[in-house]
Amino acid sequence: MSYKHNKSSIKKIFQTHEFYLMMVVLFLVAILTVVSGGRFLSFGNITDMLASAAALGVMAIGLLVVIISGGIDISFMATATVAQYLAAMFIMSIGGNMFVVFAVAIMVGIVLGLINAALVYNLKVPAIIITIATMNVFYGFLMYFTGGTWLYGFPEWFATKTSVTVLVIPIGILVFASLLTWWILKCTNIGRHVYAVGDNAEASKRVGIKVYRTLLFAYAYMGVMAALGSIVLMYVTQNVAPNALVGKEMEVLAMVVLGGAALSGGKGTVIGTLFGLMLVTIINNGLVFVGVSSYYQTLFMGIVVMISFCFTGLRGRKKRGKEIEQ
Incomplete structure (x- = not known):
């Protein structure tokens, strides 16, 4: 009985979206290694990829939570830009330490995320329309008040970096964000509520789940992840350019959707997003x-x-077809 159960579990793993995605990743790595004469797998190229991808990966983890809840956020890059800029201005004018720069950015991210959630829930307008609007509002206000001025020349405690810290800090934050999100989604009530609301908001209401509170959490969490990613980028590049992040939304969205998250909500995993x-x-x-x-x-x-x-659309149609047959 135990043997059959283990065999069935292994078979299910081989049939998951994450397994197929892992196979595609390994295939691409092999092809590019051969084509580049081994340069693709060089230590320098791998570390460069890890350092540059970590910030967007953190934001993808946040976007995953919003998409699972049945929403979508197009404004997260504008949120990240505002959080990054205000945090940079704070440490350059007032001072602080690494904890302070993250704290300021996270507070800004939470506030902007809560604004998105409140508008999406109360206006009953599709989230994509709301967040496109807030993206332009957030970014427009930033450009109006700053004039698009670049920031650089940070305090020594932030500007001092080594070949080790420039890799360890981004990867460490990505690992932290991934583990925290996995724990929230799998081991907490709010995580289960996020899946339930994304799968069927009306049914969730009927069983007593507070949909508004769940959406407030999801969008605020996206704000936190956007803020964390923005500070990682600021540390790696040692400057803040108001227009540097805008335009990368589709790249991050691709990470989440390719990872198996359903745009209709209720489905998605952290490991899939990482792949x-x-x-x-x-x-x-x-x-x-x-x-x-x-x-x-x-x-x-x-x-x-x-x-x-x-x-994603074909998977949704196939799922609905099976439900009708049952």
């Missing part, structure tokens, strides 16, 4: 290795996103 992060990062890096222009990289990523959306 989606690996896939997008490897594709972007691999295209550079084979000499593809950055313009074509954008086109290619758009095609990848479109294909992933199509597969």
Whole structure:
């Protein structure tokens, strides 16, 4: 009995979306290693990929929670930019330490996330419309008050970095965000509520789940992750450019959707999102290795996103068909 149960569990693992995604990642790594003559798997290239992908990975983890709840957030890059800019201004004018810079950014991220949740729930307008609007409002206010001025010349405690810290801090924060999100989604009531609301908000209301509170948590959590990712980028690049992050929303969304999250809500995993992060990062890096222009990289990523959306839609139709048959 135990043997049959273990065999069945292993078979289920081989049939998961995450397993197939892992196979695709390994296949791409093998192809790019051969094409680049081994340079793709060099230590320098791997560390560069890890450091550059960590910040977007943290944001993808936050976006995963919003998508599971049945919503979507297009404004998270604007949230990240505002949080990053205000945190940088704070430490440059008042001072502080690493804890302070993260705390300021996180507070800004939470406030902007709560604004999104309140508007989505109370206006009853599709989340994509609301967050496109707030993206422009957040970013517009920032540009109006700052004039698009770049910030650099941070305090020594923040500006001092080594080849070790520039890798350990981004990866450490990505690991922390991943483990925390996994624990919240799998081991807490609010995590179960996020899945339930995304799967069926009306049914969740009938069983006593507070949908508004769940959405407030999901969008505020996205704000926290956007803030964390923005500070990671600020540490790696040692500057704040108001227009540096805007435009990368689709790249992060691709990570989450490729990872198996359903845009209709109620489905998605942290491990799947991390594999989606690996896939997008490897594709972007691999295209550079084979000499593809950055313009074509954008086109290619758009095609990848479109294909992933199509597969998500087909999975949804297949699921609904099975439910009707039952």
